[in-house]
Amino acid sequence: MFDKLRLxxxxxxxxxxxxxxxxxxxxxxxxxxxxxxxxxxKSHLDYIDNVTSNIGNAIKQTTDNNIxxxxxxxxxxxxxLEYLLYFFITDRYRYIYVLNKEENGSNEFQFLLxxxxxxxxxxxxxxxxxxxxxxxxxxxxxxxxxLYFKQEGNLDEIWMTYLKPVVVxxxxxxxxxxxxxxxxxxxIIVSLQKFESFFEIAIxxxxxxxxxxxxxxxxxxxxxxxxxxxxxxxxxxxxxxxxFNLTLAQKVDDEVEKNREKDKQMFQQNRLxxxxxxxxMIAHQWRQPLAAxxxxxxxxxxxxxxxxxxxVKVIELTNKINEYSKHLSETIDDFRxxxxxxxxxxxxxxxxxxxxxxxxxxxxxxxxxxxxxxDYNCDDKFLTYPNEIMQVLLNLIKNAEDILIEKKVEDPxxxxxxxxxxxxLILEIEDNGGxxxxxxxxxxxxxxxxxKLKKDGTGLGLYMSKTIIEDHCLGSLSVCNRNDGALFTISxxxxxxxxxx
Amino acid sequence: xxxxxxxxxxxxxxxxxxNYELKLYEKIIPSIFKHKVYVYVDKKxxxxxxxxxxxxIVDNCNNADxxxxxxxxxxxxxxxxxxYFSTSYKSYKNNKNxxxxxxxxxxxxxxxxxxxxxxxxxxxxxxxxxxxxx
Numbered sequence: 287m288f289d290k291l292r293l294x295x296x297x298x299x300x301x302x303x304x305x306x307x308x309x310x311x312x313x314x315x316x317x318x319x320x321x322x323x324x325x326x327x328k329s330h331l332d333y334i335d336n337v338t339s340n341i342g343n344a345i346k347q348t349t350d351n352n353i354x355x356x357x358x359x360x361x362x363x364x365x366x367l368e369y370l371l372y373f374f375i376t377d378r379y380r381y382i383y384v385l386n387k388e389e390n391g392s393n394e395f396q397f398l399l400x401x402x403x404x405x406x407x408x409x410x411x412x413x414x415x416x417x418x419x420x421x422x423x424x425x426x427x428x429x430x431x432x433l434y435f436k437q438e439g440n441l442d443e444i445w446m447t448y449l450k451p452v453v454v455x456x457x458x459x460x461x462x463x464x465x466x467x468x469x470x471x472x473x474i475i476v477s478l479q480k481f482e483s484f485f486e487i488a489i490x491x492x493x494x495x496x497x498x499x500x501x502x503x504x505x506x507x508x509x510x511x512x513x514x515x516x517x518x519x520x521x522x523x524x525x526x527x528x529x530f531n532l533t534l535a536q537k538v539d540d541e542v543e544k545n546r547e548k549d550k551q552m553f554q555q556n557r558l559x560x561x562x563x564x565x566x567m568i569a570h571q572w573r574q575p576l577a578a579x580x581x582x583x584x585x586x587x588x589x590x591x592x593x594x595x596x597x598v599k600v601i602e603l604t605n606k607i608n609e610y611s612k613h614l615s616e617t618i619d620d621f622r623x624x625x626x627x628x629x630x631x632x633x634x635x636x637x638x639x640x641x642x643x644x645x646x647x648x649x650x651x652x653x654x655x656x657x658x659x660x661d662y663n664c665d666d667k668f669l670t671y672p673n674e675i676m677q678v679l680l681n682l683i684k685n686a687e688d689i690l691i692e693k694k695v696e697d698p699x700x701x702x703x704x705x706x707x708x709x710x711l712i713l714e715i716e717d718n719g720g721x722x723x724x725x726x727x728x729x730x731x732x733x734x735x736x737x738k739l740k741k742d743g744t745g746l747g748l749y750m751s752k753t754i755i756e757d758h759c760l761g762s763l764s765v766c767n768r769n770d771g772a773l774f775t776i777s778x779x780x781x782x783x784x785x786x787x
Numbered sequence: 788x789x790x791x792x793x794x795x796x797x798x799x800x801x802x803x804x805x806n807y808e809l810k811l812y813e814k815i816i817p818s819i820f821k822h823k824v825y826v827y828v829d830k831k832x833x834x835x836x837x838x839x840x841x842x843x844i845v846d847n848c849n850n851a852d853x854x855x856x857x858x859x860x861x862x863x864x865x866x867x868x869x870x871y872f873s874t875s876y877k878s879y880k881n882n883k884n885x886x887x888x889x890x891x892x893x894x895x896x897x898x899x900x901x902x903x904x905x906x907x908x909x910x911x912x913x914x915x916x917x918x919x920x921x
Contacts, residue, residue: 381893393918402893409892413876416919417895437894445894465893 294503301496319478338450338462351454371401381465556746575610634672636704643679657699664704678751682715689719713776721767818913829856
């Protein structure tokens with residue numbers, strides 16, 4: 287549940303709670319405000335009502351219910367009662383006075399008592415008085431009901447008038463008037479109104495904020511929906527790509543496997559071709575010992591027929607036959623060794639490898655009147671696959687021999703050089719067969735590319751040689767033309783890295 | 788601060804009352820004389836009426852159409868029969884020749900007119916003021 291709860295939702299919820307809380311507070315405040323104002327006003331009026339009731343009772347008691355007549359007669363009584371009125375006058379209760387109406391139906395009131403002390407402000411007994419809102423006064427007088435209202439014509443608008451009729455035997459004898467201030471009451475109202483304004487502004491602002499939050503949330507939700515859709519699409523595409531990658535990887539693996547298989551086949555093809563060539567070479571090598579064995583056995587046969595065969599001669603001649611047989615056996619060993627699969631590297635030198643190669647091929651080369659020039663300047667040992675290097679060298683020397691024979695070069699030679707250059711062990715095979723034409727020199731290592739006639743070449747020799755030197759032995763094989771022939775250069779690393787392979 | 792506010796409120800009430808009074812004078816007096824009124828006034832009334840274009844304050848009461856004020860010390864005898872409009876209850880009460888008065892009582896404006904003096908001095912009041920005639 288919680289993982290689906292987003293931050294915007296929390297904000298929305300908080301904003302709504304805030305608005306509801308503000309509305310709640312506002313309503314509570316409105317109620318409280320009403321109660322405060324009503325209570326304050328009521329207590330105020332209750333107090334005035336009590337004061338005026340007491341004053342009215344005092345007037346009635348002291349005048350024996352004959353208010354006007356006794357006050358008219360008794361100046362001292364007026365003074366005493368005016369002192370009583372004065373007693374209640376404060377900043378809040380500015381004027382307290384008692385009026386009555388003449389029985390002649392006049393619209394004016396006349397003063398009976400005035401609690402004011404100020405001589406200029408004090409009204410005389412029987413002084414005529416016409417309030418602006420006289421109808422209200424008449425109502426209070428006539429209806430014998432207390433009344434309060436805001437003074438008309440009063441400019442500071444904080445003065446109220448409270449009218450309390452003094453009723454004797456069902457007849458209104460006087461009207462007690464209290465002019466009281468609403469200043470404090472108004473201050474409370476103003477303060478409450480400020481609070482109310484604050485609440486109204488706060489609610490308005492909160493509503494605006496809520497509106498914006500909801501708007502932003504709406505936009506956000508819409509965006510989230512789009513994002514979700516995009517995310518789904520992305521997920522789908524990613525899955526498709528993953529699946530495609532898996533297929534692709536499988537395809538690549540398949541292709542690599544195919545290539546490997548192809549290379550294997552090429553190797554096999556190349557080895558078979560080399561085997562054919564070597565069989566030719568062995569045939570060359572075997573011809574002489576076989577002829578020697580044949581002539582020796584003929585010599586034994588002839589001497590036996592002539593009875594000239596003694597033991598010493600037999601031993602001498604059979605020893606020769608044994609030597610020739612041993613030579614043949616060694617040739618077979620070399621051949622077998624050459625085609626033996628090597629799984630692990632072994633330590634060797636260029637000299638060792640070249641010795642083995644030349645033991646196979648030298649006779650054939652020399653029979654073709656080709657000079658072999660050996661210039662060995664590298665005795666360093668290194669780890670490699672010697673048989674594979676031998677295959678390469680056999681291939682390169684055989685190619686040189688072929689071209690020299692094919693072009694019937696005068697004074698043909700094959701020069702084999704070894705030396706150390708920086709961190710590399712270099713072996714060069716150079717001939718004077720005219721070199722590789724420049725337009726095909728970049729293509730000689732491409733599989734199935736051959737300049738030989740189809741029956742003589744597979745087009746795999748140089749490709750396989752490059753693969754062996756560069757992929758298996760981590761070296762390099764390159765070709766260039768030098769002097770009047772081709773120069774093939776094998777470079778193998780002599781560093782520890784290469785040794786550790 | 789509190790006193791400053793009270794001071795300004797009092798000042799505004801004072802000026803507002805003055806304005807009320809002036810309007811009242813401008814309504815009553817010119818309607819009686821039907822022309823620009825030459826008035827002889829006491830100090831307080833002078834302050835009030837000098838700003839009105841309906842009154843022309845004169846220095847000599849003999850040149851005045853009407854006297855307006857609370858008390859006039861050493862008033863010439865020739866002026867004693869001129870229409871007199873009181874600005875306090877006491878002067879209105881004590882001066883029986885005063886045809887009318889305007890004053891404040893318990894924060895309320897009081898307007899009074901004496902019918903017999905109005906008649907005696909052949910003055911005509913606007914109808915709207917007839918309710919104040921006694």
